[in-house]
Amino acid sequence: QKEVEQNSGPLSVPEGAIASLNCTYSDRGSQSFFWYRQYSGKSPELIMSIYSNGDKEDGRFTAQLNKASQYVSLLIRDSQPSDSATYLCAVKSSGGSNYKLTFGKGTLLTVNP
Amino acid sequence: DTEVTQTPKHLVMGMTNKKSLKCEQHMGHRAMYWYKQKAKKPPELMFVYSYEKLSINESVPSRFSPECPNSSLLNLHLHALQPEDSALYLCASSIRTDTGELFFGEGSRLTVL
Numbered sequence: 001q002k003e004v005e006q007n008s009g010p011l012s013v014p015e016g017a018i019a020s021l022n023c024t025y026s027d028r029g030s031q032s033f034f035w036y037r038q039y040s041g042k043s044p045e046l047i048m049s050i051y052s053n054g055d056k057e058d059g060r061f062t063a064q065l066n067k068a069s070q071y072v073s074l075l076i077r078d079s080q081p082s083d084s085a086t087y088l089c090a091v092k093s094s095g096g097s098n099y100k101l102t103f104g105k106g107t108l109l110t111v112n113p
Numbered sequence: 114d115t116e117v118t119q120t121p122k123h124l125v126m127g128m129t130n131k132k133s134l135k136c137e138q139h140m141g142h143r144a145m146y147w148y149k150q151k152a153k154k155p156p157e158l159m160f161v162y163s164y165e166k167l168s169i170n171e172s173v174p175s176r177f178s179p180e181c182p183n184s185s186l187l188n189l190h191l192h193a194l195q196p197e198d199s200a201l202y203l204c205a206s207s208i209r210t211d212t213g214e215l216f217f218g219e220g221s222r223l224t225v226l
Binding site for chain 2: 032033034042043044045046049088090091092100101103104105106
């Protein structure tokens with residue numbers, strides 16, 4: 001059973017702080033990693049993809065991947081109240097079931113003004 | 114056009130009704146998906162279409178019947194549903210099935226009475 005684990009939160013940070021969201025996965029052969037943001041009552045929206053070890057930055061968002069530790073994280077700098085949402089970590093399986101994207105249960109982030 | 118359009122946005126149906134959910138994308142994507150999402154849970158994969166052919170059925174009950182009339186359209190036909198089938202039904206598309214970069218529609222919120 002391929003698993004993706006996230007701390008369900010809620011994670012509460014003050015406006016302007018760095019929010020750190022973490023995710024671990026069980027399938028060592030996984031190659032592709034994604035962060036989706038889902039506002040309450042809305043559909044998921046892709047915000048970051050990362051495929052190789054290290055950091056990937058996009059504006060206020062930085063994704064970090066460590067395949068040896070089977071760990072992926074998302075940092076949100078200068079957090080804004082509009083960042084308040086559930087963040088879903090998703091991992092693309094390798095091999096025969098390459099169609100399947102496994103989602104973690106999500107971390108609810110609240111940014112307090 | 115980077116949108117996935119789903120209709121209807123809300124649907125209430127009785128257990129003996131037959132209804133359909135519709136999804137449309139004009140991004141030239143060749144993979145389309147149906148997901149089911151319950152409150153405070155991650156999206157759960159139901160079906161995958163690749164190049165208009167059903168490639169994956171995640172052991173979904175036969176009361177859900179998918180159809181892909183062409184590369185831009187995806188339907189989900191509903192018949193004899195149960196109250197526990199009430200959920201947000203999400204359509205998504207991607208360039209191919211081997212990518213985890215999905216574009217989600219806004220979803221159809223289904224209530225079964």
